[in-house]
Amino acid sequence: MDRLDAIRLFVRLVECGSFSAVGREAGIGQPAVSKQIVALERHLGAQLVLRTSRQVVITETGQTFYESAKQLVDDFDALESSVGERQQSPRGVIRINTAPAHGRLWVTPLLPEFLRRYPDVAVELSVSERQVDMVGEGVDLAIRHGRLVDSSLTARKLSETDFILAASPGYLAARGVPTRLAELDRHACIVFAKGRERRPWSFKVGQETVSYVPHGSVLTGDAEHIRAAVLCGLGVAQAPFWLLANEIRSGEVQVLMPELQPERLPVHLVYPAGRRIPMRVRVFIDYLVEAFERPEAPPLRAKKIRHVAS
Structure with a gap:
């Protein structure tokens, strides 16, 4: 033994x-x-x-x-x-899990610089809206949004993300700009749903957190489709700021009722606890943390946007 x-x-x-x-x-x-x-x-x-x-x-x-x-x-x-x-220098394959939209928008664009620094490392991206079994599926590192519940994982906080209410200017011109929570009942909502279960929207009203169950003709379990539906003018959506950050900056999307924005949700890097972290994984963790701390970091917070609709 x-x-x-x-x-x-x-x-x-x-x-x-x-x-x-x-x-x-x-x-x-x-x-x-x-x-x-x-x-x-x-x-x-x-x-x-x-x-x-x-x-x-x-x-x-x-x-x-x-x-x-x-x-x-x-x-x-x-x-x-x-x-x-x-x-030795880092080498081998890093298996990373992230949500599809976040990976495409804000992780993949960071890879060229990392791979230039570490040419003997390869990155395998596994994308899924579900939380994978990291040990069972052989995942080295995952990016998780929201509160963590799995105590068997070690976590390193990357940042926090705002959840914003948003719609396209074309939709708002046709249907009006909601200024109070009750007015959402008169609007088409783009709903994130797993199966037929609609995920409630969360708002901060005074000192209380209020849940609102959205209704609408478009339901999806994929963030990319929520983004596309907003851009097509199909309605109002509540989404993480990073999903629509570029379009908010360009004016293609407007932020609604920012005063009701709920608390920010944390974004973590997580990896299995209790095992030795390979050097290739450790340098990637350090690289992502560094990238998210830069002034030009992937946008996660709406406070960087000066103009919002009211």
Whole structure:
């Protein structure tokens, strides 16, 4: 038994709560993971895990051991990475997951400079509106919008994005400019929907957050189609600012009722916790963070726009 490998597997078992998930991540079978944990317990002379048919329960001794083991693994990985960086340049494939529209508009345009810096690195873009199983699908890094709920991931905040209400000037000329929330009932709404479930719009009214269920003839689960529908003059949409930023700047789209804009949502880079981050992934994380901090960074906030409709 390689004790460090066994300790690493145990750390991931605590964080994932599943022998099979750890096995998939490590590229070995579930029985092999179990065998390593049993050998570690035998070596330590203590039971770390209680196994039942439905769940894995970490013992009190196991929890205490985990806290020290986690620090040991992190320290070792940092040492290994620092030595490796002196010996070689980043190389290999980075598998990145992002929403289709965000990837096309604001991630892909950043790739030429990155690939010039690191010519031995390749980038594989996986695009989806759903949140993928990063370990199960072999994804190194994902860009997530909104509050994070998966505690098994490590997150690094990129920025925050505004959610704005918007429509084309042609639509507003024909239907009028809504100035109050109640007036949306008289307008065609472009609705983000999963299946037939419409996603409510959120507004800040005074100190309260208010939900509004939009109605309209256009429903879609894809941000690109929301953008296209707004540009075609099909109605009013609530969307992340970055989706329509260029069109807002050019005047093709107008922002409505900015005083009702809800709280900004965070944008994070996320990656599986507890594993060593390959140098190729780490340099891409640093590059994206740097790119989003530049004055000409991908636009995420409406405050950069001086003219809005009221």
